[in-house]
Structure formats: C-alpha cells, structure tokens
Amino acid sequence: MTINGTKVSSLNARLANLRVDGAFALGIEVKEGVLNLSATAAAYGLAAPHDVDDLLQNRRALDVGAVLDAVERDKSKAIIVPIAEVSFAPLVTRPEKIICVGFNYREHAAETNTPIPAAPPLFNKFNNALNGHGGVVHLPTRVARQFDYETELVIVFGEECRDVPESDALDVVAGYATGNDISARELQTRTSQFLAGKTSDGFGPVGPWLVTRDRVSDPNALRLQTWVNGKVRQDWNTRDMIFNCRQLISYASGIMTIKPGDILFTGTPQGVILGEKAPREERQWLKAGDEIVSSVEGLGELRVSLA
Numbered sequence: 372m373t374i375n376g377t378k379v380s381s382l383n384a385r386l387a388n389l390r391v392d393g394a395f396a397l398g399i400e401v402k403e404g405v406l407n408l409s410a411t412a413a414a415y416g417l418a419a420p421h422d423v424d425d426l427l428q429n430r431r432a433l434d435v436g437a438v439l440d441a442v443e444r445d446k447s448k449a450i451i452v453p454i455a456e457v458s459f460a461p462l463v464t465r466p467e468k469i470i471c472v473g474f475n476y477r478e479h480a481a482e483t484n485t486p487i488p489a490a491p492p493l494f495n496k497f498n499n500a501l502n503g504h505g506g507v508v509h510l511p512t513r514v515a516r517q518f519d520y521e522t523e524l525v526i527v528f529g530e531e532c533r534d535v536p537e538s539d540a541l542d543v544v545a546g547y548a549t550g551n552d553i554s555a556r557e558l559q560t561r562t563s564q565f566l567a568g569k570t571s572d573g574f575g576p577v578g579p580w581l582v583t584r585d586r587v588s589d590p591n592a593l594r595l596q597t598w599v600n601g602k603v604r605q606d607w608n609t610r611d612m613i614f615n616c617r618q619l620i621s622y623a624s625g626i627m628t629i630k631p632g633d634i635l636f637t638g639t640p641q642g643v644i645l646g647e648k649a650p651r652e653e654r655q656w657l658k659a660g661d662e663i664v665s666s667v668e669g670l671g672e673l674r675v676s677l678a
Contacts, residue, residue, distance in 0.1 A: 605640055
C-alpha cells in the first residue's frame with residue numbers, strides 16, 4: 372500500500388488510533404509522547420488521514436516526513452500529548468474482517484487436550500468486540516462466568532490480496548500489534564462453534580500501537596507475555612506457532628479476499644485458565660476488578676480492566 376510514494380509498512384513508526392473529543396485521530400509515537408498527526412497536519416495545511424482505518428482502507432494521503440519537518444521548524448502548532456495522558460482507541464475500528472486462529476501453539480493444544488490441527492482452525496469476532504489500550508471490558512455475567520485471557524500477535528493488513536503464496540505473504544502486511552482474544556469458555560465449548568464465546572462487547576482489545584512491518588524483522592521470533600493483576604500467566608515465543616505468519620496469511624487468503632485494515636489474531640500459547648488441570652468449577656476465572664496486561668515484544672503493552 373503506497374501513500375505519497377511511501378508504503379505504510381515502510382514508515383518505520385509506531386502508529387496509534389487516538390480518541391479526541393468523541394472522534395478518532397491518527398497518532399505517531401515521538402520522543403515527547405504521541406503526536407496527533409491528523410490535527411497537526413491540518414494545522415500546517417498538510418493532508419493526513421482521519422484515523423488508522425482511513426489510512427489503511429482509503430489510502431488517504433500521508434507524508435509523515437513533511438509533518439515532522441514542519442513540527443521541527445515550528446512547534447507552536449504541534450499537538451503532542453504525553454503518553455500518560457493519551458486516550459487510545461481500538462487500533463482499528465471499522466475492519467471488514469476480524470479473523471482468529473485457534474490452537475496455533477503446540478503447548479496450548481496439549482494443555483487443552485486438543486489434537487494438533489491439520490489446518491489453521493479459523494473463527495471470527497465482530498467489530499463490537501474491538502477495544503483499546505486502557506479500555507474496560509464489561510463481562511456478560513448473565514450468560515457466562517468462565518472468562519479467560521489469550522494474548523496474541525495480531526497481523527494488520529495493508530493490501531487487498533487473494534491467494535497469496537507463502538513466499539510473498541508478509542508483503543501484504545502493514546504492521547503488527549498486541550491483541551487479547553478474551554473468551555467466555557463455557558460459551559466457546561458448549562457447541563462445536565467458537566463464536567458465542569469470543570465476540571462479546573469489548574472481547575477483542577488491540578493496540579496500543581500499529582508497529583509498521585519494517586520494524587519487525589521476524590514476526591515469528593517475538594516474546595509474548597500476559598500478566599493478571601501483576602502476576603505472570605503466559606511467557607512464550609511466537610516461534611512456537613504450529614502455523615507461522617506466512618502460512619496463516621497464505622491459507623486465509625486462499626479462502627477469502629483480504630482487505631486493507633482487516634486484522635488476524637494468530638493464536639495464543641499455553642498458560643490460559645482453560646488449560647489448568649484443576650476441575651473447571653475450582654479454577655480462578657477472570658472477574659470484575661481484574662486487570663490484564665498483554666505484551667508482544669516490540670509492539671507495546673496492552674492493558675484492559677474488567678467490570
């Protein structure tokens with residue numbers, strides 16, 4: 372995907388979706404915090420997308436260098452927010468597709484007594500599940516009690532594609548993000564279909580950063596961690612995926628057309644509550660008041676709280 376001659380994947384940046392006065396804006400990490408690219412570009416008479424979805428889906432003009440050069444010359448119009456004061460929106464808010472992969476780590480399959488799949492088990496979430504860094508997840512306690520975390524590497528697509536060979540698969544990626552595939556386990560396992568347990572409101576936090584592809588030399592060599600209330604629950608590496616990122620992209624694009632702004636949750640490693648050996652009724656499932664922090668190496672920490 373090319374913007375003013377520059378691929379988004381080659382921006383060498385950490386981008387963000389910001390909440391500003393009830394709307395969204397495109398942000399970029401700078402040493403002082405986060406620069407509101409949308410508002411700052413407008414202040415200097417330059418073009419910029421309204422948000423990450425506008426950037427990816429509509430190929431809106433973005434010349435990051437021109438904006439940063441203008442700020443360097445005259446900071447009086449720059450809108451920079453200290454990181455502690457930033458309100459992050461979901462990294463994307465209007466994807467056509469949210470694709471998810473189940474049981475994509477051998478140890479996770481083993482801990483849940485699941486046979487190693489012959490092909491990536493795909494399911495989906497809907498846009499209502501999207502949530503952002505610092506967000507709140509309101510648990511659907513009328514229908515479920517067994518709530519669980521799943522920290523995952525998320526692929527963000529920057530190109531429309533179909534039938535992509537594995538050798539070219541990473542070329543269609545705009546960047547990567549940290550995600551959490553929050554799950555209501557008794558709904559997930561009640562039938563053969565995962566959907567009911569996966570797409571409650573807020574069950575798909577993604578962010579805070581869209582880390583452009585050029586900053587990630589190998590998506591299958593990243594440390595992944597989860598903390599619940601400060602205690603480490605998952606600590607593994609994406610190199611242990613059963614189906615690596617190239618294989619997942621090639622497989623999914625063989626089934627459907629992938630659009631810019633679509634996202635792909637790539638699966639979670641072992642360490643989830645579902646994999647514990649104690650009887651289900653004795654496990655300490657997630658509950659209101661808990662805080663979950665998900666981290667993928669180089670992509671930032673994603674924090675959500677439960678209510």
